[in-house]
Amino acid sequence: MSSKDSLGPRLLGVIAVVLFGGLLGILNSTMAAVAAGTLARDFDTSLSTIGWTSTGFLLAVTATIPFTTWAVDRFGGKRLWLAGLLLFIAGSFGAGMAWNVGSLIAFRVLQGIGAGLLDPLVLILLARAAGPRRAGRVMGLMGVVLSLGPVLGPIAGGAVLASLPWRWMFLLSVPFGAVAYLLARRVIPADGRGEPQEAGLDVLGLALLGPGFGAVVLALSQTAEHGTVAAWQPLLPLGVGAALLLGYGIHARRRAEPLIDLRLFANRGFSASVTIMGLGGLSLFAALFALPLYYQQVHGHGVFAAGLLMAPIGLGGAVAMPLAGRMSDRIGARGLATGGAIVAALSTLALTRVGPDTPEMWPALAAFALGLGSGCFSAPTMGSLYRTLPGPMVAQGSSVLYMLNQLGAALGVALVTLILQTAEGPVAGFHGVAWFSFAVIVIVLAAIPLLPGRPQAPAEQYVPDQMARTS
Template identity: 65%
Template sequence: MRLIAVVLLGGMLGILNSTMVAVAIDPLSKEFDASITTVGWASTGFLLAVTATIPFTSWAVDRFGSKRMWIIGLSLFLFGSLLSALAWNAESLIGFRVLQGVAAGVLDPLVLVLLARGAGPARAGRVMGLMGVVLSLGPVLGPVAGGAILEGMSWRWMFLLSLPVGLVALVLAVRIVPADPPRGSEESQMRLDVLGLALLGPGFAVLVLALSQSADRGAFTVWQVLLPLIVGVVALIWYAVHALGVRRVPPLIDLRLFKNTSFTASVTVMTLSGLATFASLFALPLYYQQLQGHGTLAAGLLVTPVGLGAALAMPLAGTLSDKIGSRFLAQAGAVVAALGGLFLASVSATANEVWPSLAALVMGLGLGFVGAPTMGSLYRTLPMHLVPQGSSVLYMLNQLGAGIGIALVTVILKTVGDGDVLKGIHGVYWFAIGTLGFLLVATFFLPGRITAPPTAAAPAGEEPQTVPASS
């Protein structure tokens, strides 16, 4: 339990910082006398750095050990936080935020790796449920915390407050996180897939950039979107050809992982869940601000039921999934989340805040019952030596799903709404309901209860032995 607390404390830093700065874009643009577009790169650069670094982490864990990489990630994050607090112009802030993003790209997948290794297959759902609390609350508490800090303190405190928390997390990690020797002794197994690293991380990063640009511009057909989109697709296709070819150096991410039906279903469900979650988190503040006249901080607080619902559901859902399997819980969660979305797809502009808040809570509860069991099933169906690669795939596709969700919201608001904010928000939630429908189909391929844990010697594409869940 001490290990879980220490890992979650460190993991919380990157998750909160990824969203906290979003509410400070306007005051930072005034502070540095820069455009909002320029300062916005403080958030975009962080996100791209996270995405580009994650594939490297999956290799580095095997090469250097998870404890060593965790300590390196925490130290680098603290250094980036200090430099960000001392930034003197927009360009320096962007550069230091990219450094923070590199550190978060080490920490984020390592959270799942350390928890999965510490829990073992039998308790994977329970531990992923606890991790889900942080994942659920981070995106909604980040803007709230940022808004609260900006109400009474300098923007620099958004970064300075990370230092004492990070130092505590670092000291505890040195003492509590168990040391693990690097895996394998063959030189070929330890060599870095340089071409894969140059293609996979940047390929996903420019796809996220394309989605971010489409969100900013409200269109997919401008060159600022199409150019990175084409570059990203070409890079990923090139990586697939490279990874499936015969060579001496093992690929950064072994695509044979996707031969495992349970793994493919798990990452598909989590990608669609990220898409629906971030579409909701992006649209709901607009409803409260533009239709009900609330300020930034109040709108942020009114959005918290989405994250709160998921945080309440995930520990229970994760524990239950260890006993009855993941499939039924994820299916029930998808249905419940869709019911919450149905109310928000027809909410009026003058509705009492209680009702959309309750609907958001229901939607969050449903998504929580999807998330924890699905993450638990992923780690129960992978051999332990493939957990770092599985974590990398999960995080990259979840980031991509979030980016797609945000980008499509802006397009829906512009095309469906056509100036009518309420109509656009209704369109966003109908899109979220449709996404949950596809998610429900994918849950049928999730595994039942596992009778024997996967062994370290299992091939990448081999299915573990399962029996249908008792549900």
């Protein structure tokens, strides 16, 4: 392998610092969920009200991501990264010192704004630092964080609650965030301000796109809470979100430089990549939501034990992603993604066979295989996405990917909740979720042939017509 293609010490340092900062947001997005009962008791309020500490965080992340698309080229990636860390640290400290449920929700929203800056910047900074030749292996390293973060969050939250007051779930992020900030100042190279933006911020586009996606995510969260889409609580934000997104589509076609250029989707490779990542995330989040309930309701385990039994799915992804990403830089994404999707599909089929008498070892092995399979199609797909995009479009592509990922996670939780609530018992509900995941992965398999072939150097300049012809 040529030195040009290898990951030197300097690049490895940037990768480590960026992933460390990005992990903070991922952990906090899942950690607070295990404390819902404790928070409801301490603040003497309902679980539905406490649920807004997680919903508010998620909505703030979703609404902030489109702004990051514009701001990264206006202010520079390093400046924006440091600002995101400061907001996240401030939100963490405030949440840890919250005096009532309203202040806790408000500081969680501030945390979410910081995470909304950091999340897409992880992809943008790594993609720009690595370049197209090393995109697969760098995205594979990022996949370790994406795989372990959702699993480690509940485990870490359970460990903190077992030995410390709930406030430390948030306060512990302050020193870690401070270390991430100091390391980022030292290690991440200054990139200055990006290309001059004559059109300035697309204010109308931002006002339509961020709240539009946020409203749809809220509708899906309300569907999960109420167990139906027919109630006014999910229908109202769903209608508002659909109207805002439709308005953005009309606006983007008329504006010369919209916040996110919808002509990106004319590129078959880009559309296939974001579709596969969105569906893969939906399937994986369905398993992450259903497996702990299976261990608790069917086998009688506590929250912390169920969290530990979730570790195999994260470990599988952490093992597969770096290897698959590295290989995809040489041989392309299609073969690896196909093999991974087949393994993931077989794993979900295995989960349809577990029952109350099944030893925990078997669903744990199936979950590990699901993590392996998902990692084998996720990392190559992410790598192919960044090989497809010209440099100036990396920020927009990252925002699209993250917004669809948030949407997929919310949709997965909502659908899994509906499946479990309409099933005849916990085992039947878990089997229904496994069949749902299997169906989603079959769709992923159908989309994989649309991915780009062997790695090629991307175009230097964004030309929509040229991108539309790229395969």
